[in-house]
Amino acid sequence: xxxxxxxxxxIARINEEIEDVVAHDPSEQYLxxxxxxxxxxxxxxxxxxxxxxxPATEIPNAPEYIKGVINxxxxxxxxxxxxxxxxxxxxxxSGVTVVIIVKVQSGKSEKTVGIVVDAVSDVSNFNxxxxxxxxxxxxxxxxxxxxxxxxxxxxxxxxxxxxxLMNASDEADLSRVSQAISA
Amino acid sequence: MGIDLSQFHQVFFEESYEGLDVxxxxxxxxxxxxxxxxxxxxxxxxxxxxxGGSGTFGFTxxxxxxxxxxxLLDEIRGGTRNITSEIVDLFLQAVDCIxxxxxxxxxxxxxxxxxxxxxxxxxxxxxxxxxxxxESVSSPEQASSVSESxxxxxDGSSGHGWKIYFKxxxxxxxTGNDPLRMFRELESLGSLRIxxxxxxxxxxxxxxxxxxxxxxxxxxxxDVSKSAVDEVFEWVVDESELRIEPLSSDDAALETRSETTPxxxxxxxxxxxxxxxEPTPSTPASVSKPTETVPNSKKDPSKVEVSSIRVGIDKVDxxxxxxxxxxxxxxxxxxxxxxxxxxxxxRLLEGIEQLSQNTRELQESxxxxxxxxxxxxxxxxxxxxxxxxxxxxxxxxxxxxxxxxELDKTVMEKIGDPLVHLVRNSLDHGIEMPEDRVQAGKxxxxxxxxxxxxxxxxxxxxxxxxGAGLNKAKILEKAIEKGLVSENxxxxxxxxxxxxxxxxxxxxxxxxxISGRGVGMDVVRRNINELNGSVEVESTEGQGSVFTIRLPLxxxxxDGQLIRVGEYVYILxxxxxxxxxxxxxxxxxxVVGGCDLLRLRNEYVPIIKLSSIFNIKSTAQDMDDGLLVxxxxxxxxxxxxxxxxxxxxxxxxxxxxxxxxxxxxVSGATILGNGTVSLILDIPGLIKLAGVQRYEYKVVNSxxxxxx
Numbered sequence: 001x002x003x004x005x006x007x008x009x010x011i012a013r014i015n016e017e018i019e020d021v022v023a024h025d026p027s028e029q030y031l032x033x034x035x036x037x038x039x040x041x042x043x044x045x046x047x048x049x050x051x052x053x054x055p056a057t058e059i060p061n062a063p064e065y066i067k068g069v070i071n072x073x074x075x076x077x078x079x080x081x082x083x084x085x086x087x088x089x090x091x092x093x094s095g096v097t098v099v100i101i102v103k104v105q106s107g108k109s110e111k112t113v114g115i116v117v118d119a120v121s122d123v124s125n126f127n128x129x130x131x132x133x134x135x136x137x138x139x140x141x142x143x144x145x146x147x148x149x150x151x152x153x154x155x156x157x158x159x160x161x162x163x164x165l166m167n168a169s170d171e172a173d174l175s176r177v178s179q180a181i182s183a
Numbered sequence: 184m185g186i187d188l189s190q191f192h193q194v195f196f197e198e199s200y201e202g203l204d205v206x207x208x209x210x211x212x213x214x215x216x217x218x219x220x221x222x223x224x225x226x227x228x229x230x231x232x233x234x235g236g237s238g239t240f241g242f243t244x245x246x247x248x249x250x251x252x253x254x255l256l257d258e259i260r261g262g263t264r265n266i267t268s269e270i271v272d273l274f275l276q277a278v279d280c281i282x283x284x285x286x287x288x289x290x291x292x293x294x295x296x297x298x299x300x301x302x303x304x305x306x307x308x309x310x311x312x313x314x315x316x317x318e319s320v321s322s323p324e325q326a327s328s329v330s331e332s333x334x335x336x337x338d339g340s341s342g343h344g345w346k347i348y349f350k351x352x353x354x355x356x357x358t359g360n361d362p363l364r365m366f367r368e369l370e371s372l373g374s375l376r377i378x379x380x381x382x383x384x385x386x387x388x389x390x391x392x393x394x395x396x397x398x399x400x401x402x403x404x405x406d407v408s409k410s411a412v413d414e415v416f417e418w419v420v421d422e423s424e425l426r427i428e429p430l431s432s433d434d435a436a437l438e439t440r441s442e443t444t445p446x447x448x449x450x451x452x453x454x455x456x457x458x459x460x461e462p463t464p465s466t467p468a469s470v471s472k473p474t475e476t477v478p479n480s481k482k483d484p485s486k487v488e489v490s491s492i493r494v495g496i497d498k499v500d501x502x503x504x505x506x507x508x509x510x511x512x513x514x515x516x517x518x519x520x521x522x523x524x525x526x527x528x529x530r531l532l533e534g535i536e537q538l539s540q541n542t543r544e545l546q547e548s549x550x551x552x553x554x555x556x557x558x559x560x561x562x563x564x565x566x567x568x569x570x571x572x573x574x575x576x577x578x579x580x581x582x583x584x585x586x587x588x589e590l591d592k593t594v595m596e597k598i599g600d601p602l603v604h605l606v607r608n609s610l611d612h613g614i615e616m617p618e619d620r621v622q623a624g625k626x627x628x629x630x631x632x633x634x635x636x637x638x639x640x641x642x643x644x645x646x647x648x649x650g651a652g653l654n655k656a657k658i659l660e661k662a663i664e665k666g667l668v669s670e671n672x673x674x675x676x677x678x679x680x681x682x683x684x685x686x687x688x689x690x691x692x693x694x695x696x697i698s699g700r701g702v703g704m705d706v707v708r709r710n711i712n713e714l715n716g717s718v719e720v721e722s723t724e725g726q727g728s729v730f731t732i733r734l735p736l737x738x739x740x741x742d743g744q745l746i747r748v749g750e751y752v753y754i755l756x757x758x759x760x761x762x763x764x765x766x767x768x769x770x771x772x773x774v775v776g777g778c779d780l781l782r783l784r785n786e787y788v789p790i791i792k793l794s795s796i797f798n799i800k801s802t803a804q805d806m807d808d809g810l811l812v813x814x815x816x817x818x819x820x821x822x823x824x825x826x827x828x829x830x831x832x833x834x835x836x837x838x839x840x841x842x843x844x845x846x847x848x849v850s851g852a853t854i855l856g857n858g859t860v861s862l863i864l865d866i867p868g869l870i871k872l873a874g875v876q877r878y879e880y881k882v883v884n885s886x887x888x889x890x891x
């Protein structure tokens with residue numbers, strides 16, 4: 001089981017680190033987080049902030065992984081549950097469930113969306129040479145949104161291309177992806 | 184100087200658009216054959232500042248084009264040329280061309296526009312026609328000396344170069360003009376020899392360091408037009424002694440040139456002018472184009488829409504005052520909160536009351552900033568009517584009333600196209616040909632009135648024509664043919680007229696066989712509905728029609744009715760609610776395989792169950808536990824089944840599409856007092872989602888008794 005005891009102070013610390021990184025070195029840095037037992041990473045530059053989970057207003061007839069919309073200081077922001085998006089069994093949201101607010105390029109505009117993850121881990125540096133391309137999988141599995149694979153603390157980190165991931169059509173079946181990659 | 188001029192581009196574009204609008208309306212006011220010097224001056228000034236600005240920012244195509252127009256205008260201003268309606272038309276085309284040119288720069292992709300090149304040739308031909316028209320053989324110098332203004336008549340190229348004498352006034356440097364910069368600019372045209380005349384420089388003791396005592400003689404070896412040289416000195420021409428002459432060696436060559444032109448070239452050019460002019464009236468499409476392309480190009484997705492509004496300083500001052508009050512209230516409340524005891528409760532309540540008043544006032548003032556008089560939209564119609572009536576050989580007078588009525592800028596931008604459509608429709612199908620009008624005993628000249636006024640929180644825009652009105656029989660015939668209604672339907676006049684807004688009622692090929700309206704009227708209605716507005720038509724055959732558009736004053740705020748289904752709270756636009764019914768047992772009609780109907784007086788209203796179309800849980804076990812809200816949308820009534828009505832409140836509309844996407848049945852979102860998001864329902868969307876067929880249940884025979 002993942003250690004997801006993340007309290008406000010550690011969120012604040014990570015938020016600080018994000019700011020620091022954005023200000024100094026915009027190279028290959030990723031915010032890593034847990035879903036189930038896997039570690040995923042998103043480009044730190046696309047991350048706006050990290051928030052605790054709060055109930056969202058459901059959108060009628062939306063796909064199951066869209067948990068609804070929340071009020072982020074006056075803007076309406078949709079929340080995607082990545083666990084659900086990847087077809088992993090969902091568990092109850094609690095005070096430690098974390099929402100990562102990311103900015104995503106969609107066509108010519110920029111959208112702000114939230115993703116629900118089990119817990120945030122760290123901000124990690126990846127040298128370009130350390131990032132391996134995603135393995136070629138069978139055709140019916142969509143790996144376009146996997147930028148590559150890295151490793152941190154002897155564990156594999158799946159680095160996500162958040163733009164492709166969030167722009168993938170609702171119908172795209174993203175389940176089994178994590179199993180397929182980590183298999 | 185390292186100033187990045189591009190930061191001023193947007194301002195220039197906006198000023199130019201305004202200038203063009205001024206030119207356009209002034210041109211339309213111009214009576215041919217009489218020269219109203221004030222109007223001409225107005226046009227001239229607008230053209231001049233566009234030319235000046237475009238020259239400064241390096242939009243040479245605009246500058247060159249405008250220069251030719253300006254020259255002709257100057258001749259008219261100076262009285263050396265009469266204004267004819269042909270010239271006015273040419274000017275109007277020129278205005279369109281300039282607008283296009285500027286739009287292309289605005290979009291960041293300047294291209295050569297063929298019309299502009301042709302039009303410029305026509306203008307040049309007219310101008311050179313004038314030069315040759317003078318009795319004496321005119322050399323360029325003479326031509327330019329005709330006008331005293333800063334604009335020179337001859338726009339020819341010297342072929343070899345120019346000799347320039349430039350003696351600025353003493354304080355030229357203080358006005359921010361740097362001769363060095365101008366010389367550099369000249370140098371970019373060709374090789375430049377400069378001789379400075381320092382004879383006027385006083386003794387060092389009496390030199391004013393900020394004054395310019397020097398004069399220069401410049402020789403420019405470049406095959407450029409005189410206007411290019413003029414342009415360099417554009418800003419200083421009034422503050423200096425400036426002589427621009429062709430280099431002396433070319434004098435002879437030039438003279439022969441100007442002697443040969445009158446006989447041979449001009450005739451050709453004149454026939455060219457006629458050819459250019461003639462096709463215009465016979466091709467309606469080309470005339471109507473400009474007005475259509477303007478809004479289209481705005482929608483171009485590649486263009487980043489940076490729009491701005493000009494706000495009166497008084498409105499801003501109001502805002503500042505109010506923010507000041509808000510700050511005072513805030514500090515008062517802050518102080519109170521630091522050390523709060525129950526005795527202070529009345530003061531706290533008072534403070535909160537003050538805060539809510541401040542907020543309301545602030546909201547109103549901010550809204551007012553976005554409000555613009557509708558004349559911004561109306562102003563394009565005189566041109567449209569002018570052009571269209573000409574191509575259709577109809578006599579039409581356009582009346583504008585209520586131009587000062589204010590509405591939100593976003594609403595205004597979106598209502599432009601539907602309005603153009605409706606006005607064109609009135610022109611095209613409404614107003615009859617002059618002879619038909621006379622036969623019908625009406626004045627030969629038809630009248631179209633555009634009227635705007637405020638009515639209970641809405642803005643109402645009317646398009647009134649005194650034309651033929653809608654042909655009820657033909658509309659019905661067409662509708663029956665299209666299967667929109669059946670022959671047995673007993674429709675009222677209004678219902679028949681309303682058919683023209685039905686999708687599928689008309690397609691392009693029907694324009695000719697139906698004299699009624701209906702070209703894309705469904706699109707007009709859809710566009711207006713999208714703005715939460717409505718459009719209706721009243722018509723009397725033989726007497727004319729009135730199209731009435733109702734729009735909310737602003738798109739940012741909506742009067743909402745909060746409703747609840749299960750644990751979900753949604754918002755219905757208050758304006759769409761007709762009534763709500765609590766006990767409707769006995770009024771229900773269950774239809775097998777269709778949706779349930781509510782019998783409401785003498786009509787059947789389809790019932791939409793929000794819980795089932797949104798797949799949410801309702802607390803009401805049975806339909807009877809719920810509440811029916813009868814709403815009107817997309818021109819039909821439906822009853823929405825909900826659990827309960829909650830509060831009514833003004834809500835600020837937030838876009839769902841901004842970060843998510845369109846959701847069927849939802850027009851937007853808002854944030855409630857408790858900070859949560861609530862969705863605003865979209866009635867036409869709900870109707871579509873529920874799959875309710877329109878008109879299916881519309882009419883009940885009046886012979887039936889109404890169930891109570």
